[in-house]
Amino acid sequence: MTMRLTRRSFLATSAAGAALTFVGPKALRAATNGTLRFGLSAYPPSFDAWASSGSAAGTIKLMMHRGLLGFGPDGKMRGELAESFSVDDDGVWTFKLRDAKWHDGSPVTAEDIAWNVAEAAKPDSTAYFRGEFQSIVKVETPDDKTVRMITKEPSAVLPGWFAHFNMPMIKKGEAPDTTMGAGPFKLEKTDRGVSLSLVAFDGYYKEGLPKLAGIQAIVYADENLRVAALDAGDVDLIEYVPWQAMEQIEANDQLALDAVDGPFMYLTFNAEHPPFDDPKVRRAIAHAIKREDIVAAAFYGRGGPLEHLPLAEGSEYYNADLAHGWNYDPEKAKALLAEAGHPDGFECTMLATSQYGMHQSTAEVCQAYLSMVGINVRLDLPEWATRVQKGNQGQYDMAVMGTTASNNDPDGMTQLVDGSLPASFVRSYGLKTPKLTELLAKGRQTFDEAKRKAIYEEMEKQAIEETPIVGLAWRSQGFAMKKTVSGFTNMPGQLCFYSPETLEETALG
Amino acid sequence: MLRYITYRSLVAVFLVWIVVTLVFLLLHLVPGDPAEVLLSQGSTAADPQAVANLRDRLGLNDPLWLQYAHHIGGILTGDLGTSFRDGAPVAGQIVQRLPRTLEVIVTAALIAVLLGVPAGTLAAIRAGGWIDNVISFLSSLALSTPVFVVGSVVILIFAQELRLVPAGGYVPFAVDPARHILLLLMPAGTVALALWAVVARMSRGSVLDVLERDYVRTARAKGLKRRRILKRHVVRNAMIPVLTVLGLEMGTLIGGTVLVEFVFNWPGLSGYLVSAVDARDYPEVVGIVMVISILFVLLNLVVDIVYAVLDPRISLTR
Numbered sequence: 084m085t086m087r088l089t090r091r092s093f094l095a096t097s098a099a100g101a102a103l104t105f106v107g108p109k110a111l112r113a114a115t116n117g118t119l120r121f122g123l124s125a126y127p128p129s130f131d132a133w134a135s136s137g138s139a140a141g142t143i144k145l146m147m148h149r150g151l152l153g154f155g156p157d158g159k160m161r162g163e164l165a166e167s168f169s170v171d172d173d174g175v176w177t178f179k180l181r182d183a184k185w186h187d188g189s190p191v192t193a194e195d196i197a198w199n200v201a202e203a204a205k206p207d208s209t210a211y212f213r214g215e216f217q218s219i220v221k222v223e224t225p226d227d228k229t230v231r232m233i234t235k236e237p238s239a240v241l242p243g244w245f246a247h248f249n250m251p252m253i254k255k256g257e258a259p260d261t262t263m264g265a266g267p268f269k270l271e272k273t274d275r276g277v278s279l280s281l282v283a284f285d286g287y288y289k290e291g292l293p294k295l296a297g298i299q300a301i302v303y304a305d306e307n308l309r310v311a312a313l314d315a316g317d318v319d320l321i322e323y324v325p326w327q328a329m330e331q332i333e334a335n336d337q338l339a340l341d342a343v344d345g346p347f348m349y350l351t352f353n354a355e356h357p358p359f360d361d362p363k364v365r366r367a368i369a370h371a372i373k374r375e376d377i378v379a380a381a382f383y384g385r386g387g388p389l390e391h392l393p394l395a396e397g398s399e400y401y402n403a404d405l406a407h408g409w410n411y412d413p414e415k416a417k418a419l420l421a422e423a424g425h426p427d428g429f430e431c432t433m434l435a436t437s438q439y440g441m442h443q444s445t446a447e448v449c450q451a452y453l454s455m456v457g458i459n460v461r462l463d464l465p466e467w468a469t470r471v472q473k474g475n476q477g478q479y480d481m482a483v484m485g486t487t488a489s490n491n492d493p494d495g496m497t498q499l500v501d502g503s504l505p506a507s508f509v510r511s512y513g514l515k516t517p518k519l520t521e522l523l524a525k526g527r528q529t530f531d532e533a534k535r536k537a538i539y540e541e542m543e544k545q546a547i548e549e550t551p552i553v554g555l556a557w558r559s560q561g562f563a564m565k566k567t568v569s570g571f572t573n574m575p576g577q578l579c580f581y582s583p584e585t586l587e588e589t590a591l592g
Numbered sequence: 593m594l595r596y597i598t599y600r601s602l603v604a605v606f607l608v609w610i611v612v613t614l615v616f617l618l619l620h621l622v623p624g625d626p627a628e629v630l631l632s633q634g635s636t637a638a639d640p641q642a643v644a645n646l647r648d649r650l651g652l653n654d655p656l657w658l659q660y661a662h663h664i665g666g667i668l669t670g671d672l673g674t675s676f677r678d679g680a681p682v683a684g685q686i687v688q689r690l691p692r693t694l695e696v697i698v699t700a701a702l703i704a705v706l707l708g709v710p711a712g713t714l715a716a717i718r719a720g721g722w723i724d725n726v727i728s729f730l731s732s733l734a735l736s737t738p739v740f741v742v743g744s745v746v747i748l749i750f751a752q753e754l755r756l757v758p759a760g761g762y763v764p765f766a767v768d769p770a771r772h773i774l775l776l777l778m779p780a781g782t783v784a785l786a787l788w789a790v791v792a793r794m795s796r797g798s799v800l801d802v803l804e805r806d807y808v809r810t811a812r813a814k815g816l817k818r819r820r821i822l823k824r825h826v827v828r829n830a831m832i833p834v835l836t837v838l839g840l841e842m843g844t845l846i847g848g849t850v851l852v853e854f855v856f857n858w859p860g861l862s863g864y865l866v867s868a869v870d871a872r873d874y875p876e877v878v879g880i881v882m883v884i885s886i887l888f889v890l891l892n893l894v895v896d897i898v899y900a901v902l903d904p905r906i907s908l909t910r
Contacts, residue, residue: 129678137633311759315751468624486635507637
């Protein structure tokens with residue numbers, strides 16, 4: 084008798100627990116009309132408009148802000164706050180502003196723009212383009228709608244700075260982390276670390292845009308949960324689709340995948356640690372690694388081999404004859420090692436990070452292939468912050484890195500291979516590349532397309548020879564969305580992280 | 593009692609000070625620079641001057657002892673500082689996130705006790721029988737399945753296949769109570785699974801132990817009803833070790849629900865701590881760890897007091 088009672092109460096309790104789990108009104112998941120639910124990969128670490136605060140922050144900045152220039156869905160640079168821009172024979176850039184308004188209703192003036200440039204260039208600024216802006220010697224505002232920028236030397240790449248999501252314009256006098264801009268959406272509410280609500284700005288300068296009534300950006304840090312949330316209908320659009328889920332999304336007739344090969348993986352070297360000061364050794368390493376295996380191991384086949392500098396095939400600056408300059412050729416690698424005086428190889432360390440699976444997998448594949456030519460690699464896999472510091476301070480022999488260039492202009496290679504720039508984990512340490520530095524500078528100052536193309540072809544040829552970095556793989560960067568979402572475009576190549584700019588044209592079903 | 597609590601509180605303050613100092617020093621010892629990490633987001637090369645400017649702004653160029661003095665001074669005046677990342681006040685963030693984590697842990701503990709104590713008692717009474725075997729198999733299974741597996745399966749079945757619940761997330765109770773509870777049950781249920789197994793196993797062993805005691809035999813000999821013996825003499829006495837373990841487990845969970853929070857997108861304290869460590873956000877890390885250690889010490893104190901309530905032989909005076 085007593086036992087039965089116990090059992091019964093036990094069952095009753097568990098049944099109550101189970102029943103609670105099923106309390107789930109389906110109505111809760113219905114989409115709010117006109118508000119897009121965006122599955123964000125991380126909460127923006129800060130809203131600092133001009134700092135490089137990552138792609139998630141970039142996404143939010145592109146909702147709230149606009150720069151002088153931007154990119155269209157086709158990847159072509161276009162005017163945003165500036166309706167037109169041109170350069171004269173002296174290399175002075177002139178921007179003509181359109182009638183745009185800040186979120187508070189006041190007009191965007193030339194004075195605002197000049198203030199942005201001056202603030203970002205200040206000695207105590209933390210702006211991403213602080214360094215570049217030192218070359219802008221004067222900003223003139225002949226009238227309310229005209230901005231003229233005078234640079235030390237003529238610069239063909241200046242528009243790229245003003246099209247970058249790390250250089251949006253904010254109203255004069257606002258703090259750098261203001262959320263008031265001139266973009267299509269106004270930030271209405273935030274729950275730090277959880278979500279951000281934005282509503283359409285009715286004074287946006289593009290007629291009829293944005294199409295959405297608002298955006299609810301919800302953070303899903305776990306990539307698998309982000310996909311599950313899309314699949315379950317909790318969100319309409321997600322960024323950073325994990326490679327392992329791409330096939331499943333393509334097979335789902337309710338969902339669409341928009342992926343481009345944009346970011347890339349590569350190796351950097353510490354030239355202060357012999358034998359990595361020897362270009363022959365670096366080039367031997369470039370020929371020793373079979374790239375397809377990296378694409379398979381790290382990216383589930385979603386990407387492609389990269390055997391030259393990361394200049395995409397679609398780019399006007401792509402050089403077909405150099406595209407396999409660092410092809411997989413173990414015999415050549417061994418010959419080069421022998422020539423460099425290391426016929427039996429050597430031992431060294433390779434820095435990567437255990438925090439991101441793709442970095443670790445890439446390092447593991449490199450380690451395996453390098454052992455085949457006699458180079459015994461010991462992996463150093465700290466977490467990300469340590470990896471960044473070790474990279475910046477040159478505490479490594481070889482390192483695995485992954486990034487994107489600022490945009491599709493070949494000047495983006497400067498960050499990767501120009502040895503005259505200060506030490507950084509994104510490029511090789513202590514490696515001077517005077518010929519590349521000179522060619523890259525020449526490229527920046529040349530406005531003629533044909534001449535530029537010739538300069539960058541020579542630069543790439545020289546880079547293949549010197550091997551300041553080793554290209555490894557392109558990786559696919561994907562957005563996935565419900566089929567009812569229209570107007571969102573993943574921009575080509577290096578511009579994939581600019582894609583949220585097309586949210587102004589995005590509509591729901 | 594009062595003297596005891598005063599004594600324990602003083603010890604607690606000392607312990608918390610040690611923890612804060614250690615964490616502060618450790619953070620400055622390990623590699624990784626907050627300014628560098630913040631300005632290199634998106635794997636970009638940060639301008640060295642911009643990094644230096646940010647370090648200066650964050651006070652990272654001050655001598656370590658001065659930074660420490662600032663920090664301790666702040667804590668003493670109730671100011672936990674502001675985030676290195678976006679300047680959000682640390683205390684406010686903790687106040688917002690701590691209840692969410694406590695909610696998961698307390699709900700999980702309730703579920704674990706409600707299901708675990710009867711299950712363990714049942715297994716003990718029927719030791720060696722099939723019920724005992726089933727419970728022991730289930731508890732082994734629950735203990736050995738990692739939370740991320742349970743979590744992923746729960747999401748797959750309930751959110752993606754049956755579409756009964758959203759795929760994780762958080763809604764404040766004030767906004768939508770039903771949805772709040774629904775979302776809470778997933779992480780709480782997952783944590784409860786492992787906790788249930790611990791409680792069931794401890795209860796079983798403890799009840800078995802008590803059943804052998806002289807006073808139980810005496811009670812039985814004088815003709816007390818079995819149910820009364822179980823309720824009054826066995827389970828009550830058997831709960832002391834169970835409570836100890838549960839208390840300690842809950843303490844560990846305050847900073848240890850990272851995976852559950854991650855899998856179910858529950859914005860609690862653990863996930864906040866991990867993101868703060870990743871970003872080397874010193875004020876946030878120190879603040880969170882301090883709060884966790886205070887709670888841990890408090891929880892132990894509560895467990896000790898509950899002992900005394902359960903067993904009058906345990907005295908709190910010393």
